[in-house]
Amino acid sequence: MATNRPRCPTAAFLLLLLLLYSENALHPTLASIEEGERREEFTEELLLKPLPDRKVLAHFHFQSSAPPSAANGRHHYIFPKAIAQLVRKFQIRELELSFTQGRWNYERWGGFDPVSIPNAKPTGVELWATFDVPLNEIDYTWKNLTHALSGLFCSSINFLESSAAYSTPSWGFHSNYSNLRYGALPREAVCTENLTPWLKLLPCRDKAGIASLLDRPSIYKSHYHSQRLKLISSKLVGIILEQTLSVVLQPSLRRNSPVSFNAGSLQPSWSVNSLFGKKVTGHCVLAKVSRIYFELEKKLASKVDELNPLNSWNNSVLELLEVPSREFRELDASNNPGSSLLYEFEVSISNESAPLNIGIHWKLPLIWSCPHAPFRVSRYLMGSGNERGSIAISLQSTQLHEWFLTTSDGCAVHVVIFQVVPWYVKVYYHTMHIFIDGKAHIISDVVRKIQISPSEDKLSPGSMELMLSLPCNIHSATIIVDFDKGFLHIDEYPPDANQGFDIPSALVTFPDFYLSRKYQLDDSMQYKSTLLSKFQESNSAKRYTEVLLVPLTTPDFSMPYNVITFTCTVLALYFGSMLNVLRRRVGQEERLSKSKGTSIF
């Protein structure tokens, strides 16, 4: 068995597990596998969270890790081989790929918490990567990588290959990277063909464990779903593969009854079964950690606390359908217990006969709001017509954020804007205007740092990295840049050219605002959770703007025929008259007519 090694290590491992139950043989091989198992880890976690606008966020988090040097050459036990090969071949240091459909609603679903911000991605495909290769080889490696990923995930990521499609941000996207490449395809349609290869990277696929909840119709019926893959590789920790899927679902109601958003109506009750049509019936046996979390947001939890209930999960307002195995409180900045609540459910205790059906039953109508980002950001087009226009990025201060309350009057808040514009939208950066509270300001007063790489026709997109320093007490700031609409060659128009052309989402980062959340954990228990440790990482708050649709001049594609006939006619006329002029001798004709005239008279 051991000598006749099958190709897929996972299959071999499963087979061996079977053997383990049947007979107690092959001890030396098993020992090595156990060693490998200890070093390669897989965790599966799911976070469920009721959202203020009667929807539910389900955030799946799967993490696989491989040790730095593969002990068994090129073979792995749990870690997907395809990814390991990818990392090895392209010397990837960090990579993030996301497939998203729908828009994250920052106002209603949360614009400032560690769950939503890293998982709120722009519509379509977004890919960025950093490499461990010499600078002059990065572009080449990136091109190969896009093709490899395109094949791996059945999508058109290979369109990011052309140099007009990706950009090299230096500090606007992530802090100082010279070897980062960033590309986005806003029009990419995301569907189950992208999910299936993504699921193949999981050791249990969607056959067991939490991933078995991933029912395709309910995922693709959701209001937002973003499927993400993040790779971190280094000599010290090896490869860490983080796969997340965030879905915002509308709990189904009685047929034809409206989702009423008014104050008096009850939030819809839901359970995992009603959301996904499935129940959790056991964990993936290969997973080290298999848990489901249920979160009550800060404002919701504090409203529940106000009622002074006996326990926070079964009271006069709400009732969880399953008894949680553990309960955590969030720790605020000074390490005191805050109000946000997290319930934990162990998946491993469930089985076919006793499935886990986590859900919530609302008893009283309750209204709460989610944490807001310091600024609301919107981007829109100005002007009309096919010749020129302007892009406006407008920041509206929410003034609700506690950061503003703690700081003094004369403070400044920093905002970093990163925007990539395709070459056919010719942005004139010298026309940039900044309006703060409706008054025009001089650029140099507001802009701390600026880096612009103008677009080159058909070669590279224009990118703008801008760091603004705005006074804290402002209400709104608007940045306006003018552009001209370029012409494309007839071959360069995509199908459905009359729809217009997309400008990918801009990214607005607030480096002064950090997102991190700590929970009251028992240190003695050696509690390990990859999801909760993700929450603890401090990321700066960021926000993607809308995708813009620029209508460009499009030719009438049946026009070439007309043009050909028209030009042929003109050419024929031209040649005819030209030849006529050339061969006619005017002097001679005049003389002839004169001589005739004299002869007549």
Next chain:
Amino acid sequence: MALEEDQKPPVARKSRLIVRLGSFLVSHSFLVSVISCVAGCIALLMLPVLAKNTYVSENALMPGSANPIFSNYHVLEANRLVKDIYDKRLLEDTTGVEIVRLIRKHMEDVGAEVYYHTFNSHDIQFHPLHFFSSNLHSAALQNSSGCNLNCVCPVGIIRAPRGDGKESIVLVTPYNSENIKLNEALSLGLAYSVFSLLSRVEWLAKDIIWLAADSRCGEYASVASWLKDYHNPVFSSDSGKIGLDMCYENNIFHGEDQTTFDGGDYDDFRRAGTMAAAIVLKVVDNERNDGDRLDIYAEASNGQMPNLDLVNIVHYLAVHRHGLHVKVGSFGFLLRSALLRYLGEMLQRVTRLIQSLNPGWKVGINSIDFIEGTATLASSVYSQALGVPTGPHGAFRDFQIDAITMELSPRTSLTNENGISIFLLRGGRLVEGVIRSANNLLEKFHQSFFLYFLTAPDKFVSVGVYMIPFALLLTPLPVTAAALFSRSAAPRAKPSTSESWNWLHSAKLVFIVHAWALGVSLLPYPISKIPRTSPTTSMLAWVTLSLFLLLTLYPFVGNSNPRAGDYRWEIQKSVIISGRINRPEPHVNHQFLNCSDWINAACSNVPYC
């Protein structure tokens, strides 16, 4: 032709064909003018006959391919809002705040993002096309004491689930918040029920914007002002808001935390990408009880039209799915015209005669169809030539958005509840179908015609056809000009030096007339700046100022040699006529007959009299 050639001297035969043809046309200019004028008039009259049936050109629209979801439940919702509005109206009827708030609450209840678009009627920009038409906002200006100047339009946006937010479809319902009538309440109810339906459907790919336009400041003005703000940055510190707070002391438009489920619901301007299409929805009371009716208005400013496909899907859905009578604007007086009836009957007789000669030819002209077609075509030509939009949809076309006004009128009276319910069901399904079709469209409207005249809701004359009569009517101008010039040049083979510069005088005269016309056409703007003017007084001011301008310019004309009067006129005419032809106009139907054209026409006609 051959006969003419034979009569010419042999020298002429030497010159080339095109020159001979030209000189033939010029020498017979009167005949040519008469023939082409008559042919042009005949072609113009034949336009209703030449009209083609409309067809949905863009396949992606797929009108009526899905069953409507709009049901009696939604009709009940609409009726409930209508009743609520009416109750509110009875409670207090001074400011209209209650109704605005009611609409906002309903928008919020279906989960839309809501904000108020406020604008000041002072902000409404001058528009030359509305100078003489007495518009509503001037009336509002007069009776206001500061508060009424602010017009408030609640705007709700439904974000499409899974949509990318790049495009949106706009639904507009004009209403008067101060003095709301039953028909306006019905249109609001209808729009609300469609809006609440759309907030729940899964097929939505484009965001839906519902703009309840306050018609106190004028339907067109409020839509235009909203569109202007949509395409420009809006700063919250603008003057409009301050005035609003002053007027409504209880701060109605802010606060009210308990209705918004997210505390940070800010009242700032929200956008939803590029607009793909817009529908203006109105309900009117119809006196003639001959079935539920739909009137389509499509003409935008300066003779621009929305894409024909938009008209087509509305017509297709209304007629073939929901059994409504569809009408487009037509001149009623032409329907009763005896001359037209006579013409129609003549045509009918002629076609019958042709048919009897050869049954294979399929030419069938019905005299009634002809009269109706002519009346509709005349109205279509009139509104395109006048360039004044026929409704609030005109504001959209200025931003290259295809828009249409749908005016629904029920068969029964508005108070008949049963009849109204059926009417609302039909209307709602129609609006849902149109929005669904526009939602299906991946690209913007581009497949079908933009330049056309409608002769019936399902018949149109395309630009290729209506150019023919226009070309025929324009032909006499160059021919006559050339003839005049050659006639004036011919008798004076050797003109004296002073006479050879006579054309300069003519050119000067033409220049002065043009300058006067320019002044006259620019006058309305400064006049409109004078406060408290009614349309009549501004009209009078315009006329007197124009006359004054003419008098001041008159001395510059100067009088030249009175002896050469006739000769001068001929040159004058040829200069003017050729000037009129040379003016480059992209499309004849856009050729707005401005003042200078009229003056030119008058000048060129004077010597004929």
